[in-house]
């Protein structure tokens with residue numbers, strides 16, 4: 001289990017069942033806004049659904065497949081960030097993230113993403129990190145763009161959100177491309 005200080009006010013804590021109630025509340029309070037972009041939101045209807053999700057992330061951690069962390073801002077959960085799954089054979093991973101609406105606009109996710117990418121290259125020795133965004137998710141796309149990722153291409157009608165198929169943009173950075181000061 002890890003607890004990772006990012007700045008004086010922000011830290012990442014590996015998701016544990018003790019986070020479930022607060023994380024569920026944040027999800028529930030931000031349901032409408034999150035569901036625009038995250039297909040899993042409707043499946044989270046009660047705190048036990050968040051407990052199940054956290055247990056699944058712990059299993060993946062034990063199996064060395066990924067980590068998922070709560071982002072804490074002044075000790076309150078603001079959102080989450082983590083790997084979808086690490087592909088050790090090809091030394092690559094992709095990142096997923098979200099913030100409660102009121103935590104947007106302060107650079108919190110850009111900073112956390114930058115730290116998680118740095119960790120992927122320097123500590124996990126991965127070679128490639130990807131971020132996938134729905135084509136019209138401007139705020140999410142701004143994060144890899146701010147961090148100097150390369151837009152590699154798009155996939156037609158790959159994500160279904162609110163009964164609509166959307167194109168997805170793929171961003172990547174490689175260990176050889178990553179600017180550690182980003």
Ligand SMILES: CC(C)(COP(=O)(O)OP(=O)(O)OC[C@H]1O[C@@H](n2cnc3c(N)ncnc32)[C@H](O)[C@@H]1OP(=O)(O)O)[C@@H](O)C(=O)NCCC(=O)NCCS
Pocket residue numbers: 033034037038079097098099100103104105106107108109110111132133134137139140142143
């Ligand atoms: C995607 C998401 C995390 C982006 O949140 P965000 O607050 O825009 O991202 P950041 O925390 O990096 O903040 C960037 C904003 O803070 C501002 N900012 C302030 N200080 C900053 C700093 N030091 N560094 C970077 N940006 C800073 C930026 O200008 C930007 O604001 P703008 O959009 O008005 O230009 C959020 O919108 C979200 O959770 N959406 C729903 C779920 C989702 O879409 N997840 C991704 C699925 S692919």
